[in-house]
Amino acid sequence: MSEKKFSEMLSRLEEIVTTLEKGDCELEASMELFDEGTTLAKICNEKLNNAQLKITNIVEISSGENE
Amino acid sequence: MSSDKLTYTVSQLNNYVKNIIDNDPYLNYIYVVGEISNFTNHYKTGHFYLTLKDEKAAIKAVMFRSSAARIKFEPQNGMKVICRGRASLFERDGSFQFYIEDMQPDGVGALQIAFEQLVEKLKAEGLFDEKYKKKIPSYPEKIAVITSPTGAAIQDITNVLTRRFPCAEMIMCPVLVQGDGAAEQLIDAVKRVNDTNAADVIIIGRGGGSIEDLWAFNDEELAREIFRSRIPVISAVGHEIDYTISDFVADLRAPTPSAAAELAVPDITDVKYLLAKTEDNLETAYLNIINQHKARLKFYAENYVLKNPINYLSNLSEKLNFTFNKLSSAYSTLLHQNSECFAEKCAKLNALSPLATISRGYSVAYKDSKPIKSVKSINIGDSLLLILADGKAECTVKSTNEENINE
Numbered sequence: 001m002s003e004k005k006f007s008e009m010l011s012r013l014e015e016i017v018t019t020l021e022k023g024d025c026e027l028e029a030s031m032e033l034f035d036e037g038t039t040l041a042k043i044c045n046e047k048l049n050n051a052q053l054k055i056t057n058i059v060e061i062s063s064g065e066n067e
Numbered sequence: 068m069s070s071d072k073l074t075y076t077v078s079q080l081n082n083y084v085k086n087i088i089d090n091d092p093y094l095n096y097i098y099v100v101g102e103i104s105n106f107t108n109h110y111k112t113g114h115f116y117l118t119l120k121d122e123k124a125a126i127k128a129v130m131f132r133s134s135a136a137r138i139k140f141e142p143q144n145g146m147k148v149i150c151r152g153r154a155s156l157f158e159r160d161g162s163f164q165f166y167i168e169d170m171q172p173d174g175v176g177a178l179q180i181a182f183e184q185l186v187e188k189l190k191a192e193g194l195f196d197e198k199y200k201k202k203i204p205s206y207p208e209k210i211a212v213i214t215s216p217t218g219a220a221i222q223d224i225t226n227v228l229t230r231r232f233p234c235a236e237m238i239m240c241p242v243l244v245q246g247d248g249a250a251e252q253l254i255d256a257v258k259r260v261n262d263t264n265a266a267d268v269i270i271i272g273r274g275g276g277s278i279e280d281l282w283a284f285n286d287e288e289l290a291r292e293i294f295r296s297r298i299p300v301i302s303a304v305g306h307e308i309d310y311t312i313s314d315f316v317a318d319l320r321a322p323t324p325s326a327a328a329e330l331a332v333p334d335i336t337d338v339k340y341l342l343a344k345t346e347d348n349l350e351t352a353y354l355n356i357i358n359q360h361k362a363r364l365k366f367y368a369e370n371y372v373l374k375n376p377i378n379y380l381s382n383l384s385e386k387l388n389f390t391f392n393k394l395s396s397a398y399s400t401l402l403h404q405n406s407e408c409f410a411e412k413c414a415k416l417n418a419l420s421p422l423a424t425i426s427r428g429y430s431v432a433y434k435d436s437k438p439i440k441s442v443k444s445i446n447i448g449d450s451l452l453l454i455l456a457d458g459k460a461e462c463t464v465k466s467t468n469e470e471n472i473n474e
Contacts, residue, residue: 006208007206017348021352025356044342056237058260
């Protein structure tokens with residue numbers, strides 16, 4: 001699975017919020033974190049807004065593809 | 068056996084009776100219901116020896132290893148069983164016995180007994196231990212569903228997933244869920260999902276049915292495959308009241324396939340809310356940091372040095388003047404002190420000067436440009452230079468006389 005998992009992105013986003021909430025980081029670092037956070041939130045939202053349940057048959061998944 | 072011979076050996080008798088019994092068309096293939104007693108599992112041979120009885124009668128029975136190894140439960144004394152087999156005579160002992168080929172528990176049913184015994188076995192091996200249960204991921208993106216493609220279960224699961232978490236992907240693993248080959252297909256599907264790493268969570272199950280219908284989910288090998296699965300497994304077999312081995316060994320048991328889907332995924336509304344809240348927090352935290360930095364900047368920008376540099380400079384120049392004045396006064400004090408000291412030293416020096424002594428009436432005599440300190444250093448006729456306060460005089464020594472003028 002090449003793209004990042006939703007759960008990973010969400011926990012990274014939460015981690016960023018926690019770091020920023022501590023408030024002790026440099027301005028430049030916090031700007032970078034904020035950028036990263038908004039990007040993650042955007043991707044997460046895009047994933048959530050994909051409203052059509054995708055249905056794939058296991059036979060279409062070859063053993064090499066997902067490893 | 069002819070009627071005129073009235074005496075036989077025991078062997079002949081037993082053999083005769085055995086032949087009669089063995090040639091009977093009914094006694095060769097019959098079912099007998101009875102209760103087990105005197106059960107012995109002969110360890111060396113693997114044969115079972117027992118007595119079948121009812122309220123009024125009993126018969127010795129034997130089940131040879133080839134048949135005994137096939138049955139799926141352990142016979143116990145007191146157990147009511149249905150046995151298929153043949154009746155015959157054991158010639159050596161002259162005993163009439165039943166040769167069991169197949170045995171099924173009567174009453175509770177063979178499947179139930181087998182089920183309970185397998186539960187005990189796997190439980191003893193630790194396959195159901197809580198410590199092996201894997202956590203169901205909070206946000207699974209791919210959900211493998213191992214069930215019949217035509218049953219109600221797949222419909223229910225699809226509906227729930229569509230309603231609750233439509234951003235997910237459902238990986239369909241169509242299998243037979245009952246009958247011959249069902250267990251093998253279920254095992255293969257679990258294995259395949261793991262091998263291809265196709266999902267974050269597996270739902271395995273089917274709708275309701277009789278114990279026979281659900282039987283594939285009690286398969287020992289399936290239980291072991293589920294136990295081995297790296298991907299967490301939710302089992303949902305039959306209705307709420309049905310329990311199968313798969314339910315026990317799975318990481319989570321759901322009462323129905325719909326419930327399994329509910330347990331597998333979060334509600335998208337909750338996730339969206341959580342994400343929105345996290346985004347808000349992100350923005351707030353960031354703005355706080357920006358504001359902190361702004362406040363710091365403001366604090367320094369409002370510092371009077373930056374705000375009013377002329378004041379600052381004039382202060383500095385005042386300070387400079389003050390320091391300069393201090394320096395110059397200190398310098399002049401020092402100079403004054405030193406000049407006084409100099410005059411004093413000059414006076415002292417003056418007092419010690421030979422010129423002063425000369426001015427008081429003394430004179431200095433030189434010979435060869437050196438002052439004479441002793442009469443011994445001069446001879447008669449020497450030419451001496453005499454220095455006086457107001458001039459010089461050249462003299463010639465007429466005589467010398469050694470004496471101590473201090474005495």
